[in-house]
Amino acid sequence: MKGFRYLNNVATLELDEAACIGCGRCLEVCPHQVFSVENRKAALIDKDACMECGACARNCPVKAIRVEAGVGCASGIINEWLRERNLRASGGECCS
Numbered sequence: 001m002k003g004f005r006y007l008n009n010v011a012t013l014e015l016d017e018a019a020c021i022g023c024g025r026c027l028e029v030c031p032h033q034v035f036s037v038e039n040r041k042a043a044l045i046d047k048d049a050c051m052e053c054g055a056c057a058r059n060c061p062v063k064a065i066r067v068e069a070g071v072g073c074a075s076g077i078i079n080e081w082l083r084e085r086n087l088r089a090s091g092g093e094c095c096s
């Protein structure tokens with residue numbers, strides 16, 4: 001979804017950097033480029049882009065990621081729909 005953003009500072013995503021072994025699976029499975037991996041450690045580089053799909057937590061081999069999956073995904077889609085609807089109502093550009 002172009003320009004997708006979740007609400008700022010509400011994603012439940014948490015990363016235990018001490019537990020991370022730097023395998024890169026979270027980087028591979030995340031659809032929104034939330035992670036980077038440098039020096040064999042993952043980092044959250046865009047936490048507000050997380051839609052709480054849960055793929056990273058399910059695929060982390062050492063359970064270093066925690067996220068409350070499910071609700072956020074639906075909320076993110078609804079929020080994006082509302083944002084585009086409000087942009088259309090105000091005459092702004094939204095879709096291409």
Ligand code: SF4
Nearest residue numbers: 030050051053054056
């Ligand atoms: S829950 Fe989904 S969107 Fe959020 S960081 Fe994990 S893989 Fe990415």
Ligand code: SF4
Nearest residue numbers: 020021023024026060
């Ligand atoms: S999947 Fe888990 S162990 Fe692998 S890089 Fe990501 S946080 Fe670290």
